[in-house]
Amino acid sequence: MPVLARGDAQIWRRRTARESLTRAFGWLLGLAVFAVCWLMISAKTTWFFVFDAPRIAGDIWTRATPPRWEYITQLGRPIWDTLNIATLGTLIALCLAVPVAFLAARNTTPSALFIRPVALLIIVSTRSINSLIWALLLIAIIGPGVFAGVIAIAIRSIGFCAKLLYEAIEEIDQTQVEAITATGASRWQVMAYGIVPQILPAFAGIAVFRWDINIRESTVLGLVGAGGIGLQLSASLNVLAWPQVSLILIVILVAVVISEWVSAKVRGAII
Amino acid sequence: MSDVTLDQMLGKSWRKPAFVKNAALRWTLIVGFVVYLIAAYLTIEVDWGRVYVGLDRGWAFVLAFTSPDFTSRWSDIWSGLLESIVMTVAASVVGIAISIPIGLGAARNIAPLPVYMICRGIVAISRALQEIIVAILLVAIFGFGPLAGFLTLSFATIGFLSKLLAEDIEAMDRVQAEAIKASGARWTQWINYGVQPQVMPRLVGLSIYRIDINFRESAILGLVGAGGIGATLNTAFDRYEYDTAAAILLLIIGIVMALEYLSGIVRARVQ
Numbered sequence: 001m002p003v004l005a006r007g008d009a010q011i012w013r014r015r016t017a018r019e020s021l022t023r024a025f026g027w028l029l030g031l032a033v034f035a036v037c038w039l040m041i042s043a044k045t046t047w048f049f050v051f052d053a054p055r056i057a058g059d060i061w062t063r064a065t066p067p068r069w070e071y072i073t074q075l076g077r078p079i080w081d082t083l084n085i086a087t088l089g090t091l092i093a094l095c096l097a098v099p100v101a102f103l104a105a106r107n108t109t110p111s112a113l114f115i116r117p118v119a120l121l122i123i124v125s126t127r128s129i130n131s132l133i134w135a136l137l138l139i140a141i142i143g144p145g146v147f148a149g150v151i152a153i154a155i156r157s158i159g160f161c162a163k164l165l166y167e168a169i170e171e172i173d174q175t176q177v178e179a180i181t182a183t184g185a186s187r188w189q190v191m192a193y194g195i196v197p198q199i200l201p202a203f204a205g206i207a208v209f210r211w212d213i214n215i216r217e218s219t220v221l222g223l224v225g226a227g228g229i230g231l232q233l234s235a236s237l238n239v240l241a242w243p244q245v246s247l248i249l250i251v252i253l254v255a256v257v258i259s260e261w262v263s264a265k266v267r268g269a270i271i
Numbered sequence: 272m273s274d275v276t277l278d279q280m281l282g283k284s285w286r287k288p289a290f291v292k293n294a295a296l297r298w299t300l301i302v303g304f305v306v307y308l309i310a311a312y313l314t315i316e317v318d319w320g321r322v323y324v325g326l327d328r329g330w331a332f333v334l335a336f337t338s339p340d341f342t343s344r345w346s347d348i349w350s351g352l353l354e355s356i357v358m359t360v361a362a363s364v365v366g367i368a369i370s371i372p373i374g375l376g377a378a379r380n381i382a383p384l385p386v387y388m389i390c391r392g393i394v395a396i397s398r399a400l401q402e403i404i405v406a407i408l409l410v411a412i413f414g415f416g417p418l419a420g421f422l423t424l425s426f427a428t429i430g431f432l433s434k435l436l437a438e439d440i441e442a443m444d445r446v447q448a449e450a451i452k453a454s455g456a457r458w459t460q461w462i463n464y465g466v467q468p469q470v471m472p473r474l475v476g477l478s479i480y481r482i483d484i485n486f487r488e489s490a491i492l493g494l495v496g497a498g499g500i501g502a503t504l505n506t507a508f509d510r511y512e513y514d515t516a517a518a519i520l521l522l523i524i525g526i527v528m529a530l531e532y533l534s535g536i537v538r539a540r541v542q
Contacts, residue, residue: 014464034360037364038361041417041418042419045413045533046414046416057412087311114460128523129490130488132491133491136504137508137516140508141329142322142325151313216403220401224494
């Protein structure tokens with residue numbers, strides 16, 4: 001036990017001297033790295049603007065309030081588009097994620113040596129690139145519009161859904177699968193009666209969870225031209241129509257809160 | 272019971288129980304979903320001609336992944352990547368440092384009600400606003416550059432980490448904390464020896480996960496002028512330099528994979 005001897009008395013310490021020295025050195029190193037990073041950010045910052053920021057923020061606030069409420073009549077279609085992007089994107093993603101997940105799960109993959117790494121690569125690469133970047137790419141390929149947004153959301157969601165789903169598949173109870181196999185069921189029947197019922201609640205939960213995230217992401221896809229309410233946001237920002245911007249932000253906030261509420265309710269009902 | 276003959280029982284074949292038990296709710300959901308799908312399909316206009324024309328470009332992009340061009344724009348890529356990394360590190364440090372006190376305040380079992388309400392309010396605001404929207408506002412206020420991105424990521428980190436930390440503290444074992452309190456510890460000692468050791472493994476795990484997310488997010492902040500690799504990527508797409516864009520995407524995927532691998536190791540060690 002690490003103790004500190006002070007005269008005769010021995011005082012309990014949490015760490016030995018060597019341990020605390022190593023830790024102090026680690027902290028120092030971390031601080032140094034942080035300081036270097038901060039200096040690099042600071043060098044690229046125009047500090048005059050930063051000192052002026054409170055005035056600018058106040059200025060934007062007075063311009064943005066009150067929101068231009070009558071503008072909401074023009075937002076119906078963009079909100080519908082946003083909803084479509086999120087929902088259809090999630091659906092396509094789920095259709096593609098299910099086979100990927102079955103190929104990636106250790107207990108259902110046909111070949112752990114060749115197919116599993118490919119499935120994992122699909123999961124990692126689609127997951128690590130943001131939907132805005134996918135949208136940027138797809139706009140260059142298939143042109144701006146809602147369709148590019150749907151595909152961008154779909155691609156981005158494959159990795160997320162497949163990852164959670166294959167973890168759920170790996171955690172299933174093997175005895176049920178064995179019981180179905182013992183009745184002489186074929187490979188597909190085992191899947192339909194032994195595996196699918198076990199992962200169905202997880203699948204529904206993942207679908208709703210990802211739909212909630214996709215609503216958030218699809219609200220900003222329009223910033224790069226992929227349809228939805230983000231188009232209105234970037235148009236209003238470009239002409240500095242701050243009352244419209246504040247209204248759009250309120251609408252986005254309400255949409256996000258509603259989708260989160262719906263997803264929490266549905267997941268609560270499933271689990 | 273005697274009325275039911277064996278033949279009658281045999282006549283009914285077994286059917287899989289439905290996922291949604293309530294038949295009325297099940298059919299409402301199915302019908303509503305089909306109606307929605309038809310409505311969504313009718314309102315999305317897809318210019319198939321444009322999509323067909325774009326397929327060549329899409330194929331060119333896929334081919335670009337086989338021969339990514341790291342060299343010709345290396346100085347741009349490097350400076351963008353460095354800026355992203357710097358922003359990630361600085362924002363993670365500041366975000367984690369701020370979210371620990373807020374996380375303590377947002378845990379109902381150790382914070383008094385007024386503090387709890389304030390901290391939960393901060394968490395709710397930070398979670399409801401998306402990174403990219405926050406970045407737009409901060410760029411408008413603080414000017415272009417990595418400072419806006421740094422502030423955005425710090426702000427987003429607070430919402431994520433505080434919420435999960437608070438939930439972890441609320442789920443901690445009371446007995447250990449009470450034992451420390453019974454030994455006559457001050458409030459700070461109580462937190463340090465009673466609460467902190469219990470939540471530390473999860474806090475480390477979550478922090479590393481958040482660094483991972485911050486890096487991914489920093490890749491898109493450049494789209495709205497908040498610094499990082501996103502600006503370089505956007506330029507590459509705009510100039511149809513797919514080989515450069517592919518190089519950047521490969522770098523992002525590589526770094527994210529490395530971070531995920533690292534976080535796996537660290538989490539396995541602390542738990």
